[in-house]
Amino acid sequence: MGSNTALPPAPSHFPARPQFQGFQKPGGVEADVSNLEVYGHIPADIDGTFYRVMPDPQFPPFIENDPWFNGDGSISAFRLTQGRASYRQRYVRTEKFVREREARRALLGKYRNKFTDAVEFKIRTTANTNVVHFNGKLLALKEDAPPYAMDPETLETIGLETFKGQLPSLTFTAHPKFDPDTGEMICFGYEARGDGTPDVCYYRVAPDGTFLETVWLVSPVAAMIHDFAVTENWVVFPLIPQVCDLERMRRGGEHWEWSPETPFYIGILPRVGGRPEDVRWFRHPNCFPGHSSNAYEDEAGRIVFDLGLSEKNVFFWWPDKDGNAPSPETLHSQLTRITIDPRSEDLELTAAKNVKVLEGSNSEFYRVDDRFAMRKYRHSFFDMMDPSLGTNFPAIAPVLGGGYPLYNSLAHFDIETGETEVYFPGPTHMVQEPVFIPRKGSGEEGDGYLLALVNNYASMGSELHLLDTKDFTKVVAKILLPVRLRAGLHGNWVDAADVRK
Numbered sequence: 001m002g003s004n005t006a007l008p009p010a011p012s013h014f015p016a017r018p019q020f021q022g023f024q025k026p027g028g029v030e031a032d033v034s035n036l037e038v039y040g041h042i043p044a045d046i047d048g049t050f051y052r053v054m055p056d057p058q059f060p061p062f063i064e065n066d067p068w069f070n071g072d073g074s075i076s077a078f079r080l081t082q083g084r085a086s087y088r089q090r091y092v093r094t095e096k097f098v099r100e101r102e103a104r105r106a107l108l109g110k111y112r113n114k115f116t117d118a119v120e121f122k123i124r125t126t127a128n129t130n131v132v133h134f135n136g137k138l139l140a141l142k143e144d145a146p147p148y149a150m151d152p153e154t155l156e157t158i159g160l161e162t163f164k165g166q167l168p169s170l171t172f173t174a175h176p177k178f179d180p181d182t183g184e185m186i187c188f189g190y191e192a193r194g195d196g197t198p199d200v201c202y203y204r205v206a207p208d209g210t211f212l213e214t215v216w217l218v219s220p221v222a223a224m225i226h227d228f229a230v231t232e233n234w235v236v237f238p239l240i241p242q243v244c245d246l247e248r249m250r251r252g253g254e255h256w257e258w259s260p261e262t263p264f265y266i267g268i269l270p271r272v273g274g275r276p277e278d279v280r281w282f283r284h285p286n287c288f289p290g291h292s293s294n295a296y297e298d299e300a301g302r303i304v305f306d307l308g309l310s311e312k313n314v315f316f317w318w319p320d321k322d323g324n325a326p327s328p329e330t331l332h333s334q335l336t337r338i339t340i341d342p343r344s345e346d347l348e349l350t351a352a353k354n355v356k357v358l359e360g361s362n363s364e365f366y367r368v369d370d371r372f373a374m375r376k377y378r379h380s381f382f383d384m385m386d387p388s389l390g391t392n393f394p395a396i397a398p399v400l401g402g403g404y405p406l407y408n409s410l411a412h413f414d415i416e417t418g419e420t421e422v423y424f425p426g427p428t429h430m431v432q433e434p435v436f437i438p439r440k441g442s443g444e445e446g447d448g449y450l451l452a453l454v455n456n457y458a459s460m461g462s463e464l465h466l467l468d469t470k471d472f473t474k475v476v477a478k479i480l481l482p483v484r485l486r487a488g489l490h491g492n493w494v495d496a497a498d499v500r501k
């Protein structure tokens with residue numbers, strides 16, 4: 001648009017919608033807090049930083065019913081050392097963030113629809129979905145663009161990360177995988193040649209940032225590929241049946257539409273040395289693949305892929321073509337094992353042959369001991385929603401806000417014994433995604449701590465709850481924050497020993 005074009009009116013406050021109300025009221029806070037209050041005690045062997053990101057719109061949107069996923073990325077860094085905790089909060093200085101701050105108003109339009117923007121952006125990402133530590137930098141990630149690099153200590157934004165020009169794709173997944181033995185970062189981008197393109201770009205990056213391999217694939221449909229999985233020899237691409245249509249976008253519509261007719265496709269590609277024609281697209285009846293827990297190969301060479309699987313459209317704010325979407329309370333995601341013979345002639349995956357529910361609770365945000373990523377593993381930690389645990393829903397309903405699924409507890413599932421242990425943080429609390437912290441000196445899988453951000457709807461403030469995985473149901477430390485941090489997506493624990501000096 002030219003500079004004389006009138007901008008759409010910019011509201012001065014956030015709309016009266018669940019995703020902007022109660023606990024979800026945007027905070028806009030950046031902070032440095034040198035000492036946080038601790039109830040209980042932080043074990044002396046914990047020394048590192050928990051980084052996580054949340055969407056937190058800097059300005060009220062000028063579009064209708066902006067989803068939670070469109071807020072500006074704001075990074076929290078919780079530093080735990082010598083039994084103490086400190087905290088820093090910074091927005092990622094994306095092009096969008098900087099230009100909106102200069103203009104003192106929202107300029108970006110709808111989620112991933114450039115045709116609705118008030119100005120033209122080179123890069124319109126919000127960098128709001130994950131934050132990982134790689135090659136001495138933090139990478140703030142959203143799947144619609146390259147990463148933004150940040151300083152791990154100061155959280156200053158360094159700039160758009162194109163890996164010295166090596167990045168072949170317009171996009172970069174929010175869920176790169178790290179090989180615990182080699183430090184290699186395994187990635188992909190979808191819509192890798194632009195909005196609505198079926199092109200998927202697979203790439204592997206050495207720990208020093210050198211690109212090792214790129215493979216261009218074409219997916220059977222331009223669908224969302226949010227998380228993925230890697231084994232010793234294979235990469236697994238689960239397609240969410242949310243599909244993109246550039247024409248709809250041009251008309252000012254949504255980037256995504258739920259497609260009940262589209263199967264749940266799973267692409268399988270050799271991890272190393274695959275050619276574009278080597279990708280094989282397996283099919284399963286329509287459903288919604290959520291986050292991965294882990295994946296590995298069994299003795300027979302089959303891929304064992306554990307993930308959250310829901311029957312219904314979890315992204316209920318992007319309905320089907322007739323406007324149909326489930327109500328959020330009816331969503332139920334289960335930790336599910338899909339077993340695939342990568343060499344099978346038969347591309348149809350069936351409930352009887354290939355699918356098994358491992359844990360039937362309503363769960364999401366699975367985390368493992370990352371030293372066992374891509375390998376046979378035994379322990380999965382996750383968020384769970386079990387209304388029978390005693391959440392006081394009538395009390396918190398007026399301040400919950402909404403626009404996304406809620407979880408009221410943390411769980412540890414032992415795949416070997418089939419047992420689930422549960423931590424319930426309290427009747428006026430909800431949990432965010434946990435991180436696993438290995439115990440110093442212990443190589444035993446799952447031996448360590450679980451750390452999660454907790455929303456306290458009685459205090460309307462945030463807390464970190466720290467659990468010892470050997471005594472999972474009790475809290476070791478509650479660390480109180482002087483701020484309210486709205487719902488976030490993903491984060492990671494970075495041990496002080498792994499930070500390059």
Ligand SMILES: C/C=C/c1ccc(O)c(OC)c1
Pocket residue numbers: 055068069070128129142143226489
């Ligand atoms: C479960 C979260 C999935 C997700 C997928 C696409 C996005 O753009 C996003 O933004 C925060 C989150």
Ligand SMILES: [Fe+2]
Pocket residue numbers: 174175226227291489490
């Ligand atoms: Fe995710």
